[in-house]
Amino acid sequence: MNKVINFYKRNLKEILRDPIIYIFCLGFPIAMFFLFYIINKFSSGHTPTFEILSLLPGIIVFSYSFVMLTLAIIVSKDKQTFFLKRLYSSPMKSYHFILGYFLVGLFIGLLQTLVCVITGFIISLISNIGFVSIGNILLLIITQLPILITNIFLGILFGTIFNDKSAPGICSVFISLAGILGGCWMPIETMGGFETFCRFLPFYPSVYIGRIITNSKNALGITYSFNNVAGLGLITISLFMISSIILTIIAFKNNIVSDK
Amino acid sequence: MNIIKIDNVCKNYKTKKALDKVSLSIKQGELFGLLGVNGAGKTTLIKILCGLTRKTSGTITINDFNLDKEIDKIKEIIDISPQETSVANNLTVKENLEFFANIYNYNDANTINEIVDIFNLNEVLNQRAKTLSGGYKRRLSIAIALISKPKILFLDEPTLGLDVFARRELWNIIKKLQKNITIILTSHYLEEIENLCDRVAILSNGKLLKTGTIEEIKQITNTQNFEDAFIKLVEAKNE
Numbered sequence: 001m002n003k004v005i006n007f008y009k010r011n012l013k014e015i016l017r018d019p020i021i022y023i024f025c026l027g028f029p030i031a032m033f034f035l036f037y038i039i040n041k042f043s044s045g046h047t048p049t050f051e052i053l054s055l056l057p058g059i060i061v062f063s064y065s066f067v068m069l070t071l072a073i074i075v076s077k078d079k080q081t082f083f084l085k086r087l088y089s090s091p092m093k094s095y096h097f098i099l100g101y102f103l104v105g106l107f108i109g110l111l112q113t114l115v116c117v118i119t120g121f122i123i124s125l126i127s128n129i130g131f132v133s134i135g136n137i138l139l140l141i142i143t144q145l146p147i148l149i150t151n152i153f154l155g156i157l158f159g160t161i162f163n164d165k166s167a168p169g170i171c172s173v174f175i176s177l178a179g180i181l182g183g184c185w186m187p188i189e190t191m192g193g194f195e196t197f198c199r200f201l202p203f204y205p206s207v208y209i210g211r212i213i214t215n216s217k218n219a220l221g222i223t224y225s226f227n228n229v230a231g232l233g234l235i236t237i238s239l240f241m242i243s244s245i246i247l248t249i250i251a252f253k254n255n256i257v258s259d260k
Numbered sequence: 261m262n263i264i265k266i267d268n269v270c271k272n273y274k275t276k277k278a279l280d281k282v283s284l285s286i287k288q289g290e291l292f293g294l295l296g297v298n299g300a301g302k303t304t305l306i307k308i309l310c311g312l313t314r315k316t317s318g319t320i321t322i323n324d325f326n327l328d329k330e331i332d333k334i335k336e337i338i339d340i341s342p343q344e345t346s347v348a349n350n351l352t353v354k355e356n357l358e359f360f361a362n363i364y365n366y367n368d369a370n371t372i373n374e375i376v377d378i379f380n381l382n383e384v385l386n387q388r389a390k391t392l393s394g395g396y397k398r399r400l401s402i403a404i405a406l407i408s409k410p411k412i413l414f415l416d417e418p419t420l421g422l423d424v425f426a427r428r429e430l431w432n433i434i435k436k437l438q439k440n441i442t443i444i445l446t447s448h449y450l451e452e453i454e455n456l457c458d459r460v461a462i463l464s465n466g467k468l469l470k471t472g473t474i475e476e477i478k479q480i481t482n483t484q485n486f487e488d489a490f491i492k493l494v495e496a497k498n499e
Contacts (some may be wrong), residue, residue, distance in 0.1 A: 002362065002365075003362075003363060006359060006362040006363060009359075010348055010351065010355075010359045013348075013350060013351055013355065014348055014349075014350045014351065017350040017388075018350060081344060081345075081346055081349070082342050082343075082344035082346040083346045083347070083348065085312055085342065085346070086340060086342055086346040087363070088311075088312055089310040089311060089312055089335060089338065089339070089340050090335060090339070090360075090363050090364070090408070091332065091335045091336055091363065091364070092363060257311060257312065257313070257314055
């Protein structure tokens with residue numbers, strides 16, 4: 001475990017000393033909260049998706065895709081600069097590397113969640129509306145862990161497979177997918193067949209389950225409740241999470257001793 | 261005593277033979293040079309010895325451990341300073357040394373201070389690695405490789421891209437290290453190999469052309485200086 005903690009500390013220092021994390025992982029979600037708050041205010045509150053209780057799970061899920069980007073950047077850079085290869089010749093095993101990267105992703109993801117919750121709370125105070133209870137905040141964090149874990153492992157996977165030029169590009173595709181197909185700021189429930197399609201990806205079900213916990217209403221004015229979308233969604237999210245973990249382990253092990 | 265035994269090692273890529281039946285032995289405490297032009301197979305051989313690349317065939321034993329079966333034991337006694345400086349760029353010099361020392365459970369202040377003194381890293385100790393000059397970065401890279409107190413140290417092109425002063429300074433450090441550990445050094449600088457190495461192996465297109473001391477190679481090729489000997493051997497192979 002010492003090797004994991006040692007590598008985690010290195011990764012954390014390396015990431016925290018890079019300004020990109022403050023722009024993407026912290027600044028961007030905060031800016032989005034205030035942007036949608038302003039849009040909602042100027043549309044006289046006629047956009048339910050932009051209400052803070054609906055927005056909170058959406059932006060949490062969307063912001064996790066930046067954790068993926070951050071990890072993809074650090075892993076691909078470590079690979080590109082031969083830093084990882086150097087460590088491969090040390091007694092470190094593949095699980096030390098994967099856990100070291102995973103823990104730093106988990107830390108950033110949880111920090112982002114905290115920032116989102118605090119920003120959401122501030123906006124709820126400004127708008128003079130009720131906010132989510134502390135118990136439900138904890139439940140929200142727990143239920144969003146699978147999509148966070150999926151993003152973390154996808155970040156490690158993309159960093160392992162692609163170089164430091166192409167990995168961020170691949171991640172930007174996923175960031176767009178998370179935003180659009182997650183229904184973070186789009187009323188997917190009004191889109192019929194498109195909504196059905198989104199159920200088979202991990203983003204929308206995660207946002208949906210989050211909105212059940214924050215007790216928000218959808219674009220049709222109906223309160224989110226546990227139904228088929230959430231039930232099947234749990235299976236979808238679990239499948240994506242498990243697949244991302246397995247693929248990452250295979251890719252990383254393959255990368256340690258290569259034929260090249 | 262031979263600490264490294266390489267027997268009939270081949271490495272084939274799809275379209276190229278990177279190593280072709282290479283056999284050689286390296287004695288304990290020796291500073292052994294791998295010499296060759298670009299693409300000769302030096303780095304491939306080092307990567308195989310460090311367990312980073314799979315060989316196609318042949319056998320290798322390092323400190324009596326079989327590379328195929330006991331790679332974990334081998335990794336405990338070797339370290340490498342790769343061609344690329346490969347340090348954690350956003351960490352300071354001290355943090356880099358501590359990070360690598362922790363991997364090998366050698367993180368005591370004495371070991372780190374000793375290494376810092378050997379490599380004259382005191383004045384840049386709290387400077388981030390990405391802000392270091394090429395010479396300091398290279399020194400840090402080799403210092404990191406020594407923090408694990410390896411029995412065998414691989415130095416892949418250790419002076420690549422350095423100016424003449426930084427190169428000489430690094431040569432002096434390498435000469436001091438030689439007393440305690442086995443060093444395998446790759447280079448395509450002939451004067452570097454001539455100045456530092458006890459014995460050399462000359463590689464060309466993946467084939468081992470000759471192994472011996474500088475003097476032995478000059479005698480075999482009937483030449484006055486090492487550069488002529490090297491060119492004669494490589495040209496003879498290409499003809």
